Structures are given as structure tokens and as C-alpha cells.
Amino acid sequence: xxxxxxxxxxxxxxxxxxxxxxxxxxxxxxxxxxxxxxxxxxxxxxxxxxxxxxxxxxxxxxxxxxxxxxxxxxxxxxxxxxxxxxxxxxxxxxxxxxxxxxxxxxxxxxxxxxxxxxxxxxxxxxxxxxxxxxxxxxxxxxxxxxxxxxxxxxxxxxxxxxxxxxxxxxxxxxxxxxxxxxxxxxxxxxxxxxxxxxxxxxxxxxxxxxxxxxxxxxxxxxxxxxxxxxxxxxxxxxxxxxxxxxxxxxxxxxxxxxxxxxxxxxxxxxxxxxxxxxxxxxxxxxxxxxxxxxxxxxxxxxxx
Amino acid sequence: xxxxxxxxxxxxxxxxxxxxxxxxxxxxxxxxxxxxxxxxxxxxxxxxxxxxxxxxxxxxxxxxxxxxxxxxxxxxxxxxxxxxxxxxxxxxxxxxxxxxxxxxxxxxxxxxxxxxxxxxxxxxxxxxxxxxxxxxxxxxxxxxxxxxxxxxxxxxxxxxxxxxxxxxxxxxxxxxxxxxxxxxxxxxxxxxxxxxxxxxxxxxxxxxxxxxxxxxxxxxxxxxxxxxxxxxxxxxxxxxxxxxxxxxxxxxxxxxxxxxxxxxxxxxxxxxxxxxxxxxxxxxxxxxxxxxxxxxxxxxxxxxxxxxxxxxxxxxxxxxxxxxxxxxxxxxxx
Amino acid sequence: xxxxxxxxxxxxxxxxxxxxxxxxxxxxxxxxxxxxxxxxxxxxxxxxxxxxxxxxxxxxxxxxxxxxxxxxxxxxxxxxxxxxxxxxxxxxxxxxxxxxxxxxxxxxxxxxxxxxxxxxxxxxxxxxxxxxxxxxxxxxxxxxxxxxxxxxxxxxxxxxxxxxxxxxxxxxxxxxxxxxxxxxxxxxxxxxxxxxxxxxxxxxxxxxxxxxxxxxxxxxxxxxxxxxxxxxxxxxxxxxxxxxxxxxxxxxxxxxxxxxxx
Numbered sequence: 001x002x003x004x005x006x007x008x009x010x011x012x013x014x015x016x017x018x019x020x021x022x023x024x025x026x027x028x029x030x031x032x033x034x035x036x037x038x039x040x041x042x043x044x045x046x047x048x049x050x051x052x053x054x055x056x057x058x059x060x061x062x063x064x065x066x067x068x069x070x071x072x073x074x075x076x077x078x079x080x081x082x083x084x085x086x087x088x089x090x091x092x093x094x095x096x097x098x099x100x101x102x103x104x105x106x107x108x109x110x111x112x113x114x115x116x117x118x119x120x121x122x123x124x125x126x127x128x129x130x131x132x133x134x135x136x137x138x139x140x141x142x143x144x145x146x147x148x149x150x151x152x153x154x155x156x157x158x159x160x161x162x163x164x165x166x167x168x169x170x171x172x173x174x175x176x177x178x179x180x181x182x183x184x185x186x187x188x189x190x191x192x193x194x195x196x197x198x199x200x201x202x203x204x205x206x207x208x209x210x211x212x213x214x215x216x217x218x219x220x221x222x223x224x225x226x227x228x229x230x231x232x233x234x235x236x237x238x239x240x241x242x243x244x245x246x247x248x249x250x251x252x253x254x255x256x257x258x259x260x261x262x263x264x265x266x267x268x269x270x271x272x273x274x275x276x277x278x279x280x281x282x283x284x285x286x287x288x289x290x291x292x293x294x295x296x297x298x299x300x301x302x303x304x
Numbered sequence: 305x306x307x308x309x310x311x312x313x314x315x316x317x318x319x320x321x322x323x324x325x326x327x328x329x330x331x332x333x334x335x336x337x338x339x340x341x342x343x344x345x346x347x348x349x350x351x352x353x354x355x356x357x358x359x360x361x362x363x364x365x366x367x368x369x370x371x372x373x374x375x376x377x378x379x380x381x382x383x384x385x386x387x388x389x390x391x392x393x394x395x396x397x398x399x400x401x402x403x404x405x406x407x408x409x410x411x412x413x414x415x416x417x418x419x420x421x422x423x424x425x426x427x428x429x430x431x432x433x434x435x436x437x438x439x440x441x442x443x444x445x446x447x448x449x450x451x452x453x454x455x456x457x458x459x460x461x462x463x464x465x466x467x468x469x470x471x472x473x474x475x476x477x478x479x480x481x482x483x484x485x486x487x488x489x490x491x492x493x494x495x496x497x498x499x500x501x502x503x504x505x506x507x508x509x510x511x512x513x514x515x516x517x518x519x520x521x522x523x524x525x526x527x528x529x530x531x532x533x534x535x536x537x538x539x540x541x542x543x544x545x546x547x548x549x550x551x552x553x554x555x556x557x558x559x560x561x562x563x564x565x566x567x568x569x570x571x572x573x574x575x576x577x578x579x580x581x582x583x584x585x586x587x588x589x590x591x592x593x594x595x596x597x598x599x600x601x602x603x604x605x606x607x608x609x610x611x612x613x614x615x616x617x618x619x620x621x622x623x624x625x626x627x628x629x630x631x632x633x634x635x636x637x638x
Numbered sequence: 639x640x641x642x643x644x645x646x647x648x649x650x651x652x653x654x655x656x657x658x659x660x661x662x663x664x665x666x667x668x669x670x671x672x673x674x675x676x677x678x679x680x681x682x683x684x685x686x687x688x689x690x691x692x693x694x695x696x697x698x699x700x701x702x703x704x705x706x707x708x709x710x711x712x713x714x715x716x717x718x719x720x721x722x723x724x725x726x727x728x729x730x731x732x733x734x735x736x737x738x739x740x741x742x743x744x745x746x747x748x749x750x751x752x753x754x755x756x757x758x759x760x761x762x763x764x765x766x767x768x769x770x771x772x773x774x775x776x777x778x779x780x781x782x783x784x785x786x787x788x789x790x791x792x793x794x795x796x797x798x799x800x801x802x803x804x805x806x807x808x809x810x811x812x813x814x815x816x817x818x819x820x821x822x823x824x825x826x827x828x829x830x831x832x833x834x835x836x837x838x839x840x841x842x843x844x845x846x847x848x849x850x851x852x853x854x855x856x857x858x859x860x861x862x863x864x865x866x867x868x869x870x871x872x873x874x875x876x877x878x879x880x881x882x883x884x885x886x887x888x889x890x891x892x893x894x895x896x897x898x899x900x
Binding site (some may be wrong): 181 | 647657659664694742841879883884
Binding site (some may be wrong): 198202203204207208252 | 351354355375383385389392393394402407450451454498499
């Protein structure tokens with residue numbers, strides 16, 4: 001909420017602080033943040049950098065592009081492809097459904113208690129990822145899952161006869177949606193709150209209908225937030241290991257599981273190819289997060 | 305026949321009565337102000353005229369049309385909001401053109417009308433700026449232009465100046481009044497600032513707790529307050545309760561006696577004027593062109609304004625004086 | 639207006655169904671361990687499993703250590719940034735967001751390369767050192783949540799003015815920190831702490847690849863080998879997450895209440 005104004009030069013607090021004690025203390029001021037930067041360097045930046053470097057080295061430490069080249073092996077390419085597809089599908093579904101849910105709770109004219117309930121629940125569900133989530137979906141949509149059984153018994157629909165399995169693309173996407181939708185609700189709520197009642201009223205008094213309001217005003221204003229949030233959701237799904245691994249074991253060929261197996265020494269036995277796999281992941285999540293940050297700053301610029 | 309008539313308007317939110325029996329009729333081209341403290345119901349009345357709130361009971365008529373339950377889109381009433389409510393995703397031109405587009409005017413007509421109104425509110429050169437690139441005063445002029453360009457039957461202004469700083473506020477209020485006169489536009493202006501109300505309005509409705517306390521021409525409301533509330537809200541009236549009025553002035557009244565500080569004359573202690581009161585200066589405040597004295601007489605403190613002519617005129621605390629108050633300047637209020 | 643309200647109810651109803659069904663199904667499944675009817679047998683088995691007790695205890699301890707170290711790292715940094723080095727804010731913000739960009743599996747892979755037993759700093763050499771590394775990895779994972787909530791809390795109280803007021807009233811630095819700043823951001827710190835707890839308690843990737851006996855890998859192991867216990871564990875994990883989030887709400891509400899009455 002306050003993030004929009006902090007970087008502006010006219011913020012009196014920040015400019016004052018820089019000039020006032022600037023000379024006397026500045027030489028020691030950085031000591032206060034030294035622990036943080038040391039920590040970040042040791043446990044975040046260096047570990048990542050060393051992988052990035054390793055991706056361009058052979059087993060003897062010489063520069064090579066061979067590892068990157070091996071990423072284009074059909075097996076690895078298809079892993080990236082499935083990963084991207086699952087992430088994109090869960091990000092798209094998550095952002096559309098999450099958006100609609102948030103809109104319904106905030107602007108749908110529903111009773112007051114709906115909104116805080118949805119928010120609390122979203123906080124829980126967006127963190128309910130990983131191994132327990134895969135258990136929950138196995139109990140629901142697995143071969144012996146409640147929904148599977150109910151459908152077979154009462155609706156005479158053989159879910160698994162249609163080719164569905166929880167270990168498939170669709171099953172994984174449905175599972176990911178369980179934390180993607182609530183995450184979307186949490187990220188997009190501030191943007192929806194930012195829609196002012198007066199905009200709708202101004203639109204109405206100028207002769208615009210509800211459709212005009214959504215098409216010409218609300219959606220264009222929300223658009224960067226929606227797209228940006230979808231990119232964040234994409235990165236969120238792309239890096240997820242635990243849910244997929246616990247759900248499918250190694251049977252689904254997606255990048256995080258490939259990498260997990262590689263680190264455990266189950267398959268590839270090629271350290272440097274592992275580094276290249278990691279580099280590929282960082283590049284993809286990094287790009288989508290960069291998109292998120294760019295779009296968020298655009299969304300905030302328009303707000304006063 | 306009146307242009308806009310409001311009859312027996314009531315508005316209740318749950319158990320809370322916000323507007324109680326509001327009646328009003330105004331002529332075409334009048335500039336009306338609803339004046340009152342926050343929460344007095346003035347904005348609610350305005351929003352019912354605009355169609356954003358539905359009255360609990362009562363009727364709103366424009367010309368011969370009953371608009372009480374008409375949707376805001378069909379009322380032809382323009383609104384300017386305190387927070388501007390400019391669409392942040394559109395530049396100045398698109399914001400102003402929005403209402404014309406809703407009316408499906410040809411693009412040639414739209415650009416002509418937009419250009420005209422941009423000239424009217426003196427925003428030439430800002431056509432392609434976005435709201436966040438404009439100052440507060442400029443934003444409010446865009447909002448004004450956006451409301452004006454569709455040629456509304458009535459223009460509603462909901463505290464349009466209160467988010468602006470003092471200098472811009474003065475400037476813009478003259479500009480608004482000027483445009484309103486030129487277009488002959490029926491206008492209702494809501495404010496809590498009595499100076500704004502006095503300088504801009506033809507007529508003022510002073511409101512308090514959902515009711516109209518007093519209505520009348522600007523100068524009447526100021527010089528002849530009808531109630532204690534209006535006297536307190538409009539100026540710095542001295543208000544004497546019945547007991548004090550009897551003690552000081554020897555008058556028997558029911559409610560309060562209101563006396564404006566500038567109508568009390570200060571005389572030398574030696575002056576031999578019939579009916580003058582013995583009094584002592586207690587302290588003073590410099591208010592620029594006037595000096596406001598706290599003067600005590602028989603244990604009652606009165607505020608007295610004098611013009612600040614020269615520094616040597618200033619009377620120090622403890623000075624004995626006489627006060628003369630003409631009966632014509634006293635006003636009995638409920 | 640009427641139609642949009644019906645649409646809103648439909649959306650909420652479908653959402654509720656989607657989110658409650660797996661929970662109901664899991665709960666129902668967890669009760670079916672006994673052939674002759676519903677029972678809490680699976681919970682009994684799980685809760686009395688020494689493996690459960692050991693790993694849950696280990697992860698709880700890890701979570702607490704993570705919270706303490708994380709707070710000690712983030713609060714002074716966020717405070718100092720606001721007070722003295724506002725120019726560094728974008729840099730620090732960027733770093734704290736990096737764990738959202740770099741997948742956990744990549745980070746831990748980096749640890750294994752950088753701190754393996756034959757490296758300059760063999761943090762994976764013995765169990766205690768690896769515990770330390772795991773805790774650091776959790777602090778890293780928690781950085782985005784901790785920094786965000788603490789920074790927001792600090793910004794809401796205008797740290798600079800408060801500090802200057804305390805300085806001009808003669809307060810010493812420890813007094814400023816512990817009597818002025820800390821009590822005012824307590825609820826922000828606590829929400830960050832509970833969020834961290836929820837993230838860490840069932841974490842799988844880091845613990846599994848560093849080979850530590852944490853709750854996450856235990857869950858996965860049970861899931862691969864048992865039928866009913868996983869459902870019971872999932873319900874327990876859900877309740878733990880719910881408790882953490884519920885406590886955040888409680889503290890957030892309390893903070894709002896005191897601020898209003900003050």
C-alpha cells in the first residue's frame with residue numbers, strides 16, 4: 001500500500017536522513033547491515049552463482065557450452081515443456097479463478113463475514129502445499145479417492161476409465177490449483193481494494209453502464225496486477241518439488257523432479273548437466289518474476 | 305416553477321437517520337451551497353440527487369421529471385468528487401471524452417467539445433497527461449471539465465476543493481463560480497468551509513444532524529443566524545445564555561443572544577455614553593487586518609474585533625474600557 | 639446488482655466445494671483404517687509412532703531456531719535501512735525477494751556444491767553442521783515473509799520520528815530498541831514468525847536433500863509405504879497450518895484493537 005511513494009524523490013523523510021547525519025556516521029553505517037549481506041551472500045547468492053558458473057564448466061572446470069547443449073536433449077526438453085505447461089495451466093486457472101473469487105468476496109455484495117473468512121482460508125491453503133497436499137488429493141481423486149468412488153457408485157462415471165489419473169498433467173494441475181488459487185486471492189486483493197467506489201459512480205453519472213465500467217475502467221486498471229500475479233503464480237508452480245514428488249514419485253517427467261533425482265544420484269550422474277538444469281529453472285522463474293515486478297510497478301504508478 | 309424540487313426527503317441507514325425531512329426548491333442557474341460539519345447529511349442529500357443513494361422516502365423532481373428512482377446514467381446530472389475520481393488508466397483527453405463516448409457522439413464532435421472545455425478550464429497543453437502527472441488543482445479541473453462537457457442539467461460538487469492547499473483553493477473557487485455564471489449552470493456545492501460558502505453561493509442551506517438549520521441568501525445567513533448552531537458555525541459570534549444576557553444587558557430572552565465581535569464598539573473608560581458597559585481588556589490575538597480582544601465585563605468574557613490600523617492602537621491587557629452594543633446588532637437565536 | 643450477487647454466491651459456493659472436498663475426503667479416508675467402521679485408529683498409530691514424534695520435534699525445533707535467527711537478522715536490518723540507509727532499501731528488498739525467484743531445490747543444490755565435505759567450509763561434513771546449514775536454508779526461505787511483514791510493521795509506525803522523539807527524550811539505544819520500537823512492531827514480528835513456522839514445519843526439499851530427519855521427508859516416506867496414515871498426517875499438517883494462520887489473525891486483530899483504543 002505504501003510502496004508506491006517510497007521511491008519518489010520528494011519523500012521528505014528519506015532525503016532528510018541522507019543529508020543530516022551523512023558525513024559523520026556514514027562510514028560506519030554500513031556495519032548495521034553487514035550481517036544481512038553476509039548471510040545473503042553465503043546462503044543465497046554464492047550458492048546460486050556457483051551453479052550458474054558450473055553450468056558452463058566441464059568436469060575438469062574448463063569452460064564449455066556442452067551442458068547447455070545437453071538441455072536440448074529430447075527427454076530434458078520434454079521435461080521443461082511439461083513443467084512449463086503445468087505451471088502455465090495452473091497459473092492461468094489459478095489467476096482467473098482466484099480473481100473471480102476475490103471479486104465475489106469483495107465486490108459481490110455478500111455478507112461481511114465472507115471476506116475475512118476467505119482471506120484466512122487463503123492464507124492457510126496457499127501454505128498448504130507439499131507432501132500433505134498430495135495426500136489430500138490422493139484421498140480425493142486417487143483410484144480409491146472419495147470423489148472417484150462416489151462418482152463410480154452414484155453417478156456411474158468411471159473417472160479412471162476416461163483416462164484420467166491423478167498422476168497426469170490434469171491431475172497435477174488440479175492439485176497445484178489448491179495453493180495457486182488462494183495465493184492469487186491474497187495477491188490480487190489489494191489491487192481490487194484499490195478500485196475506488198467513486199470511479200464507478202463517476203462512470204455512472206457520465207452515462208456508463210456496468211459493462212462500460214468493467215471494460216473501460218476496472219479491467220484496464222487491474223490488468224497489470226492480474227498479469228503480474230499470474231507470472232508470480234507461474235514461478236511458484238515451476239519451482240515446486242514436494243507436491244509433485246510426493247504425488248507422482250518419479251513417474252512424471254518434470255524439471256524439478258528431474259533435478260531432484262539428479263541430486264539424489266538416481267539418474268543422470270552428470271553434475272554439470274544438473275547445474276545446467278538449475279540454470280534453466282532460474283532463467284525461467286527469473287524471467288517471469290522480472291515480468292511480475294515490471295507489471296507491478298506499472299500498476300502502482302497509476303495509483304495516487 | 306422551480307427547476308429542482310426536493311420534497312420531504314428522508315434517508316435512514318439501518319436505525320440511523322441521516323437526512324430528516326429535507327425540502328428545497330431551486331431555480332435554474334442558481335448556485336446553492338449545502339454547508340455543515342462532517343456527518344450532517346449534506347453529502348448524502350447530494351448523492352441522492354446524483355442517484356448513488358436511494359431515499360427512504362420523499363421525491364426529487366427536475367423540471368417536470370420525477371427522478372427519485374431513476375438510475376444515475378439517465379439523470380443528466382454531473383458530479384465532481386472530493387477525491388477527483390479521475391480514471392487513472394486514461395489521459396486528460398480520454399477522461400473528459402468518456403461521457404461523450406457513452407452518449408455515442410461522433411469522434412469529430414467529441415474532439416471539438418473536448419477542446420472547448422479544455423480551453424474553458426485552462427488545461428491546454430495537458431491533453432495527453434495522465435492523472436498521476438498532474439497537480440491536485442489540475443486534476444480537479446479535469447474532473448470539472450469531465451462533468452461539464454456532457455452539458456448536465458445540474459452540476460453537483462462534493463467538497464471539490466478540500467483536498468487542495470489554500471492558494472489553489474481560492475483560485476479554483478473563483479474559476480468555478482466564473483464558469484458557472486457563464487454557462488448559467490444550476491449548481492449545488494457541498495462544503496464544510498463557511499468562507500467558501502459565503503464567497504461562492506447565491507443561497508446557503510446550513511445543515512446539522514440531518515436537518516436544515518437555516519436557508520437563505522449568503523449575507524442573510526451570516527448576519528441573521530436563526531439558531532445557536534448557525535451562529536456558532538457561521539462566525540465567531542458571542543453567544544450569551546439567558547442568564548448572562550439578563551445580567552449584562554438587562555434583557556429577558558428565551559434562547560441565546562448572538563452578537564458579532566465586530567459590532568461591539570470599544571470606548572474610552574472615560575466616555576460618558578448611556579448604556580455602555582464597564583469592561584477590562586484581558587488579552588488579544590492578532591488576526592492580520594483585525595485584532596480580536598477578549599474583554600471581560602461583570603465576569604462575562606466577550607470577543608471584540610477592531611481594525612488593526614496602527615501598532616499604537618493596541619490596548620494592553622488590564623486596560624479599562626467601555627463597551628457599547630447597539631440593540632440592532634443583537635440577535636436572539638433559538 | 640441482483641444478478642451479480644447470485645454470481646458471487648455461485649463463485650463462493652464452487653470455491654468452497656473445491657477447497658473443502660479434498661479435506662473432507664482426506665478426513666474420511668483417515669478414519670477408515672479399521673475395516674469394521676470409522677475410527678481414529680490411524681491417528682493413534684501416527685501419534686504413537688516414534689518416527690513421527692522425533693521428526694515433528696526436530697522440525698518444530700528447526701522452525702523455532704529459524705524464527706529466532708530470522709528475527710535477529712531481519713529486524714535490525716529493516717530498522718537500520720529505514721533509519722540510516724534508505725538508499726539501500728531497493729537492494730535489500732530485491733535480495734529478500736530472491737528466494738521466491740530461485741527455487742528451493744536450486745538453492746540447496748548450490749549448498750551441496752559449495753559446502754560439501756571436501757570444500758573450504760564443509761558444512762555438510764557432520765550432523766550438527768548440516769543442521770546449521772538446514773536452519774540457514776530455512777531462514778533464506780523465510781526471508782520474503784519475515785522481511786515483508788516486519789518492514790510493513792516498521793513503516794506503519796514511522797520509525798524515524800519515534801526514534802528521534804525517544805532520542806530527544808534522552809533514551810539510550812537499547813531503550814529505544816526494546817521499549818519503543820520492539821513493542822510497536824510485536825504483532826508484525828509475530829505474524830512473520832507464524833508464517834515462517836507454517837512454511838518450515840512440513841518443508842521437504844531442503845531437509846530431504848540435506849539428509850536431515852525432518853517432518854517433511856518423514857511424511858513423504860509414510861506416503862510411499864502406508865495407506866491410511868498419510869491422510870491422518872495430512873489432516874494434522876493442515877491443522878498446524880491453520881493454527882499458525884489463525885494466530886496471525888488473532889495478533890493482527892489485537893494490534894488493530896490497541897492502536898484504535900490508544
